[in-house]
Amino acid sequence: MNDILTIIGMVLMLIGGIFLFLGGLGIFRMPDTYNRLQAGTKATTLGGMSVILSVGLIEPGWFVKTLVLVIFIALSNPISSHALARANYRRKNYPFLKGGPEYDQYRQVFEDKKEKKEQVKEEETA
Amino acid sequence: MLNIIIYITLGFMFVGIFFSALRFVLGPTAADRTVALDTLTTIAMALLVLLSFISNRFIYIDIALVYGVLGFIGVLVIARYLEGAL
Numbered sequence: 001m002n003d004i005l006t007i008i009g010m011v012l013m014l015i016g017g018i019f020l021f022l023g024g025l026g027i028f029r030m031p032d033t034y035n036r037l038q039a040g041t042k043a044t045t046l047g048g049m050s051v052i053l054s055v056g057l058i059e060p061g062w063f064v065k066t067l068v069l070v071i072f073i074a075l076s077n078p079i080s081s082h083a084l085a086r087a088n089y090r091r092k093n094y095p096f097l098k099g100g101p102e103y104d105q106y107r108q109v110f111e112d113k114k115e116k117k118e119q120v121k122e123e124e125t126a
Numbered sequence: 127m128l129n130i131i132i133y134i135t136l137g138f139m140f141v142g143i144f145f146s147a148l149r150f151v152l153g154p155t156a157a158d159r160t161v162a163l164d165t166l167t168t169i170a171m172a173l174l175v176l177l178s179f180i181s182n183r184f185i186y187i188d189i190a191l192v193y194g195v196l197g198f199i200g201v202l203v204i205a206r207y208l209e210g211a212l
Contacts, residue, residue, distance in 0.1 A: 010131045013176075017135030020169050024142025027149050027165050033157050036149070040165040051135065051172040055179045058128070065187050069175065072191065073168065076198040080164055083205035088157040090209045 005057045012054035019047030033088055034095045041081040048073050132180065139176075143169055160204050167197030 026039025049070050056066030089110070097103045143166065150162035171190045178186030206212045 006128065010128060013131055013135050016172065017138035020172060021138035021142040023165055024145035024169070027162055028145035033155065033161065036158060036161050040146070040161050044165050044168040048168045048172040051139075052175045055175050059179060062184065062187065065184075066175065069171070069187065069191055069194070072194055073171070076194065077164075077168065080198055080201040080205070083202055084157060084160055084164070087205040087209040091157070093155065093157065 002060075005060065009054040009057035012050045012057065016047045016049070016051035016054060019043050019050070021047075023047060032096055033093060034085065037081055037085055037088075041077055045073060045077045132176065135176065136173075139169055139173055143173075156204075156208060160201060160208070163204075164197070164201050167194065167201070171197075 020043075023040055023043035026043060027036050030036045030039050052066050052069050052073070056063040056070075089106075094101070094104060094107065101107060146162050146165045146169065150159055150166065153159040153162060171194045174186055174190035174193065178184065178190070203212070
């Protein structure tokens with residue numbers, strides 16, 4: 001039983017190391033902030049989770065604590081990536097699209113919302 | 127066998143840390159640097175857990191948890207600041 005867990009842990013550890021390396025490579029090679037966010041957050045989430053889980057499998061006494069860490073990574077990494085993408089969009093760093101800006105459907109909603117807000121402000125001051 | 131796997135994993139992680147740190151230094155905008163910081167935080171958490179397994183000390187996992195919480199809050203605060211809401 002212990003040997004099987006160790007073998008599963010070793011495979012998971014190797015997979016996690018490869019995915020962490022791919023996350024670092026993607027964050028260096030990708031051309032755009034949004035692409036970097038994609039590569040750097042998702043690959044690193046999988047890599048970190050599998051490395052931490054592999055240590056928990058090889059050393060069964062530590063399994064509960066490593067599970068806490070895995071759940072924490074699964075909860076916190078998407079939230080921080082979402083906050084970063086939103087902040088980058090609100091600074092008007094729009095993503096580069098091959099078909100032109102009309103393919104960016106969120107942009108219309110965003111600008112409409114902003115116009116509405118400004119209209120409300122003007123009405124309040126007037 | 128386990129030792130060799132651990133060495134290979136450490137090598138991959140160090141190369142990933144190197145590329146992320148390079149982007150952290152080079153990055154054209156502040157958002158790029160923050161993304162690189164987020165990646166570095168997660169890789170460092172995995173590295174701390176692996177270190178606790180290598181040196182057989184249970185307490186390093188707690189350190190990894192605290193480091194992850196602090197990095198998460200830091201990235202959230204920087205994102206809010208970049209957004210202009212802070």
